[in-house]
Amino acid sequence: MTTLFQSTFVLIKPNAIQRELVGEIISRFENKGLRIDAIKMLHMSRDLAERHYGEHRDKPFYNDLIEFITSGPVIAMVLSGPDAIDTARYVVGDTDPLKAHPGTIRGQYAITTAKNIVHASDCVESARKEIARFFAPEEVLNYSMHCRASI
Numbered sequence: 001m002t003t004l005f006q007s008t009f010v011l012i013k014p015n016a017i018q019r020e021l022v023g024e025i026i027s028r029f030e031n032k033g034l035r036i037d038a039i040k041m042l043h044m045s046r047d048l049a050e051r052h053y054g055e056h057r058d059k060p061f062y063n064d065l066i067e068f069i070t071s072g073p074v075i076a077m078v079l080s081g082p083d084a085i086d087t088a089r090y091v092v093g094d095t096d097p098l099k100a101h102p103g104t105i106r107g108q109y110a111i112t113t114a115k116n117i118v119h120a121s122d123c124v125e126s127a128r129k130e131i132a133r134f135f136a137p138e139e140v141l142n143y144s145m146h147c148r149a150s151i
């Protein structure tokens, strides 16, 4: 299969910040070989949360999801590298922490689906929309890494 150089969007959720897991989580992505192209901390407004999770508006967990994601600061990132979208999802693990492998972020640090520590884009179109939703084009950098496994 052809490897594509891609960008993806990752969000470290409020409970991960409360649990002081930010460094651990970012290290997982860096150690895998993904490059950080943009990063910022923000407190999501209800409007931003509703746009980010709009596809789930009819689900029974929607209101709790919006309450949770707006309950405290989050960290938004753009990560890039070979097949970055699937690679980030692989590092993150299954949505349900009970199904996530122990070597994944959710497998190691999450115990409920509702508070599963981190979000990562699920396809090219989502990644494009989510990056544009959280970052202005000039906030997303493109630069060379000189000591990466992937280059």
Ligand SMILES: Nc1ncnc2c1ncn2[C@@H]1O[C@H](COP(=O)(O)OP(=O)(O)OP(=O)(O)O)[C@@H](O)[C@H]1O
Binding pocket: 056, 061, 065, 094, 095, 113, 114, 115, 116, 118, 119, 120, 121, 122
């Ligand atoms: N059955 C559920 N009960 C409670 N919360 C859920 C449930 N299913 C999904 N969620 C919440 O909604 C989020 C979005 O669900 P989705 O199906 O898009 O999973 P995902 O793509 O693995 O997660 P994310 O979009 O956050 O990366 C999940 O990460 C989780 O926080």
Ligand SMILES: [Mg+2]
Binding pocket: 120, 122
């Ligand atoms: Mg999703």
